[in-house]
Amino acid sequence: MNESKYLIKGATLPSGESADIAIADGTFIEVGKAGSLDAAGSTVIEATGLQALPxxxxxxxxxxxxxxxxxxxxxxxxxxxxxxxxxxxxxxxxxxxxxxxxxxxxxxxxxxxxxxxxxxxxxxxxxxxxxxxxxxxxxxxxxxxxxxxxxxxxxxxxxxxxxxxxxxxxxxxxxxxxxxxxxxxxxxxxxxxxxxxxxxxxxxxxxxxxxxxxxxxxxxxxxxxxxxxxxxxxxxxxxxxxxxxxxxxxxxxxxxxxxxxxxxxxxxxxxxxxxxxxxxxxxxxxxxxxxxxxxxxxxxxxxxxxxxxxxxxxxxxxxxxxxxxxxxxxxxxxxxxxxxxxxxxxxxxxxxxxxxxxxxxxxGRVYGQGQPIATGNAANLTLVDAATKWTVVPRDLASMSTNTPYKAMELPGTIQATFYQGVPTVLDAQLAQQKRSEA
Amino acid sequence: MKHLLSASDLNYNSAIRVLDTARELSLVTDRPVKKLPTLRGRTVVNLFFEDSTRTRISFEAAAKRLSADVINFSAKGSSLSKGESLKDTALTLQAMGADAVVIRHGSSGAPHRLASAGWIDGSIINAGDGTHEHPTQALLDAYTLRDHLNGGVGDLAGKRIVIVGDVLHSRVARSNVILLATLGAQVTVVAPPTLVPVGIETWPCKVSYDLDAELDGADAVMMLRVQGERMIHSYFPTTREYSRRYGLNRQRFERISESGIVMHPGPMNRGMEITADVADAERSVIVDQVTNGVTVRMAVLYLLLGGFPDDSVDSAVESDQ
Structure with a gap:
């Protein structure tokens, strides 16, 4: 089960506090002060300076x-x-x-x-x-x-x-x-x-x-x-x-x-x-x-x-x-x-x-979503680097189409990681290789 | 200046330059051999997505008098009617080596797309796009006005020109308001409020809903075509009421300046916006407008393909130099 355990270290919560976020079995098993959680057995994601959002x-x-x-x-x-x-x-x-x-x-x-x-x-x-x-x-x-x-x-x-x-x-x-x-x-x-x-x-x-x-x-x-x-x-x-x-x-x-x-x-x-x-x-x-x-x-x-x-x-x-x-x-x-x-x-x-x-x-009455990043809640989360800017290149988008009005525009904030029900769909700003397998 | 898409592409100097050039070229029309070698070897394409015999043959005559090779491309149906796409048509013309494309299209902005999308290198001349603009019509109208009101020279400073009719749907009105104001004329637009575009207060003209209040001493009255179908969409109740309130009849005509002229871009609805006796009156210059159309279009082709001098390039228009 180690692959499905993640420790996000030092992310900034919406409240502004820095925190370690431990994820396993689709939930936030523990959210604690930055530096407080043990990384043993987990894939560590270094998130200092990254903004965490539900x-x-x-x-x-x-x-x-x-x-x-x-x-x-x-x-x-x-x-x-x-x-x-x-x-x-x-x-x-x-x-x-x-x-x-x-x-x-x-x-x-x-x-x-x-x-x-x-x-x-x-x-x-x-x-x-x-x-x-x-x-x-x-x-x-x-x-x-x-x-x-x-x-x-x-x-x-x-x-x-x-x-x-x-x-x-x-x-x-x-x-x-x-x-x-x-x-x-x-x-x-x-x-x-x-x-x-x-x-x-x-x-x-x-x-x-x-x-x-x-x-x-x-x-x-x-x-x-x-x-x-x-x-x-x-x-x-x-x-x-x-x-x-x-x-x-x-x-x-x-x-x-x-x-x-x-x-x-x-x-x-x-x-x-x-x-x-x-x-x-x-x-x-x-x-x-x-x-x-x-x-x-x-x-x-x-x-x-x-x-x-x-x-x-x-x-x-x-x-x-x-x-x-x-x-x-x-x-x-x-x-x-x-x-x-x-x-x-x-x-x-x-x-x-x-x-x-x-x-x-x-x-939308989407149960299990839109909840705070807190112990016990479903592990749906995104990590954004608000300090970096990126230039929109239509062909680089994951969408099949290219009709973005922001072509060549420089915008702030790059999505570094997204977790959906405890599994990363985006890691290192790329779509995760390992696809979610779900019954 | 590479393209002519809008009357606003012309500043005062470049507009005068077109009119003066047209005046010189008009001398060619009086010769037994009406031809100059200026554009020999250049290709001008008339790309018409809408039927408009008079504008097409006017451009055709203009290009031929300058010895250009003319290709008439009558594109039946646009992307809207699931014909060939504008892009594919443009790529075809590019492959044929068109130096200039004269485009008439039912969609506002189609010439702008052709000029800016990177599909084609040649000069683009707007010969009427949707309800947007028709800049060469404005140029020929300005030429006609200058000819009759100012001895064919200079500008239109202080001349009072009344434009009457369906301004909302008229590309002729848009281009004329812009160009005539550039040339110093005092322009008044008259229409029922339903046929006045939103934001007309930002245009360089006065707006009135009352034709009778605007006619006294006018130097020119330009009547716009009004389609009878507009009444189906409640722009006005009946064609009779429209004629009574906004039509130019003999009584109204007699109130304009003694040297004042009557204009119409055609095709006319006799009995609707203009009575037959006014349309055929001596001071009706509607036929002159057609003649002047050829020389003005010769001037536009000559200047765009021969190169505008730098001092008349409008900053709003990308230059190929």
């Missing part, structure tokens, strides 16, 4: 399998997750076939277990085929082996108010949550970028902030009315932050996520007409970025979620309006969080641990 949990990942295995698979996507420090991801339902039945969610869940790089939690579609007309069999997905708790038509909005109300009501039977992609469809027909003076100048159809804010406002009121639970995907505007803040002040059971790219990048990048910057919701203004950072800092926004959206080269190497929406995010998320939240002083490491692990694990 394994990161992503609420919003597109793994593309089944259907678009040319962009990503559960295997490659969960490798990318491990390299980014994640130990759990939520696989969005907009696959082909759509994850709207127990069969499909179980397939994705099983592929995740077989791959073994992290926990893959399928998200079930709210409506059949994401068509926004008939509710999918949410109960069957909840009771399947995949144990789905989060339901979303992400990529499309559940725009029908009655259907949204019914879905919010229905999931109360099994403690589910509706994760809404807030986008009023009529206000965003053929929308290409943030509606702003720049969209007018570039001749690209605008995606106005109100199309997001109006749906969030409606949904928090519906959630209050039927006393259910709502999660808002990829909040992108200052107005949305205000609406969520108001809803929380009224005690409405709503949570929200923001993507790394909306914390860093702005709509001015559209002036390049390079579709690598085309994403939905679109990149917004500098003022929106500031409001999102402030909302994440004060807890109005609960979590950072990547919206990792791989696309094959040909879907981005074309005219802007012909290109697919979406950008990679798993392998750069923590670096962007360090850059936008830690280096600005908006969050400390405790805060990052909360927004990228504790809070998303709680929202």
């Amino acid at each position: 394994g990161l949990v992503d609420l919003h990942t597109h793994l593309r399998e089944p259907g678009r295995e040319d962009a990503e698979t559960v295997y490659t996507g969960s490798q990318a997750a491990a390299k980014g420090g994640f130990t759990a991801v939520h696989a969005m339902a907009n696959t082909d076939p759509v994850a709207d039945t127990a069969g499909v969610v179980e397939q994705v869940w099983r592929l995740g277990r077989e791959a073994g790089w992290c926990e893959v939690r399928p998200v079930g579609a709210v409506t059949r085929g994401l068509e926004g007309e008939h509710m999918a069999e949410l109960g069957a997905m909840a009771e399947s082996a995949a144990g789905v708790t989060m339901f979303s038509d992400d990529g499309k909005c559940v725009s029908d108010a009655v259907l949204m109300r019914r879905a919010l009501e229905y999931v109360k039977a099994f403690g589910g949550v509706i994760a809404q992609h807030a986008q009023e469809p009529r206000l965003t027909e053929n929308a290409q970028m943030n509606e702003s003076p720049l969209s007018g100048q570039l001749g690209l159809t605008g995606w106005p902030a109100v199309a997001e804010e109006a749906i969030i406002a409606r949904d928090v009121l519906l959630t209050q009315h039927v006393n259910s639970r709502l999660h808002v995907c990829h909040v992108s505007t200052a107005g949305s932050v205000e609406v969520v803040r108001w809803a929380k002040s009224k005690g409405i059971n709503v949570t929200a996520e923001v993507t790394p790219h909306h914390l860093l990048l702005t709509d001015e990048l559209a002036a390049t007409y390079n579709p690598v910057y085309k994403v939905n919701p679109p990149l917004r203004s500098r003022e929106d970025v500031e409001a999102l950072r402030a909302g994440l800092a004060d807890g109005t926004i609960d979590a950072i979620a990547t919206d990792h959206a791989p696309h094959p080269t040909e879907d981005k190497e074309c005219e802007w309006d012909a290109a697919a929406f979406g950008m990679l995010g798993l392998e750069t998320a923590l670096s962007v969080a360090i850059h936008t939240m830690i280096e600005t002083g908006l969050l400390d490491w405790q805060g990052v641990a909360d927004r990228m692990s504790h809070a998303p694990a709680n929202i």
Whole structure:
């Protein structure tokens, strides 16, 4: 059993204390003061100066399998997750076939277990085929082996108010949550970028902030009315932050996520007409970025979620309006969080641990994840060297696709190691050779 | 200056340079043999993803009068309609050794992509992209305005020009506002509020919703094409109401300056944005615009392929020198 015993020496915990962390049998068997634990019989990982975080949990990942295995698979996507420090991801339902039945969610869940790089939690579609007309069999997905708790038509909005109300009501039977992609469809027909003076100048159809804010406002009121639970995907505007803040002040059971790219990048990048910057919701203004950072800092926004959206080269190497929406995010998320939240002083490491692990694990009801690095808890952990910078090279990423908006950008923080249930998936900043074998 | 993608690629000096060059080249058009040897051995490709006979033949005539070899590449269907990708088309043209590519495309920014993606080395000339820009149309309009209002020389300082119609969807309006302002004109844009782009307050023009308030003493009125289908999407209630509020009829025409002119980039919807009697009036210069299109495009090809002098290179545009 010696191979599966690890002693991480001298890592810095989110609280700022230095600690030795002993791992065996999938748990933290002991977490003690730095230098206090005996290394005998363990593989030692020298971690002085490295920041330890509980394994990161992503609420919003597109793994593309089944259907678009040319962009990503559960295997490659969960490798990318491990390299980014994640130990759990939520696989969005907009696959082909759509994850709207127990069969499909179980397939994705099983592929995740077989791959073994992290926990893959399928998200079930709210409506059949994401068509926004008939509710999918949410109960069957909840009771399947995949144990789905989060339901979303992400990529499309559940725009029908009655259907949204019914879905919010229905999931109360099994403690589910509706994760809404807030986008009023009529206000965003053929929308290409943030509606702003720049969209007018570039001749690209605008995606106005109100199309997001109006749906969030409606949904928090519906959630209050039927006393259910709502999660808002990829909040992108200052107005949305205000609406969520108001809803929380009224005690409405709503949570929200923001993507790394909306914390860093702005709509001015559209002036390049390079579709690598085309994403939905679109990149917004500098003022929106500031409001999102402030909302994440004060807890109005609960979590950072990547919206990792791989696309094959040909879907981005074309005219802007012909290109697919979406950008990679798993392998750069923590670096962007360090850059936008830690280096600005908006969050400390405790805060990052909360927004990228504790809070998303709680929202997704991911048991055994998002817990503090403490004796007896499941050994899900990432070690990051926050002092080093790295330059993003698309081809070096573990993802099968290369559509990262951070190409050639220098970002802080390299993931040195990731442990998923006590087994290293990343060691020495490389994917671990020894794959996890799991029954 | 290597490419012409936007009217904002032209600063005051380079815009004047194009217009002056066009004026010199217009003399060629008056000769019995309308041909100069300037671009002999160079290849100009007309890459048209949208049908536009008038713009294509204008560029074709311009290139041929400069003795260039012209290839017309009518690319039916773009990536949007699952035709050949823009990249593969560009690589094909690169392999053919195109020195300049004149591109008309339904997607805003397609010429920009062609110029910046590294697929092709030649000069890229935007002949209209989506709802973005149409810089050579603005140049020919500026040339026509200068010809009629300023004796064909200098700039448009102080001239009052009213642009009327579907500004939101008009690449002609975008390029004209930029270029005419660069040349010193006072530009007013008139449209129903539904057809005014978000952020127009940042454009170098005045905005009005009331055509009647803007016509007195105007030096030129430029009417934009308005598609009747727009009313299906509630931009305006009926074509009749549009005509009543924003159409140029005889009564309105008589209120502009006595030497004022009427322009239209074509194709016109007679009876919609302009009445037939105004379109055919003496001070309607719509046919001149077509003629001037050829000489202005000759000037653009000549300057881009022959090299702009350094003092007129706009810093926003990458130079190949």
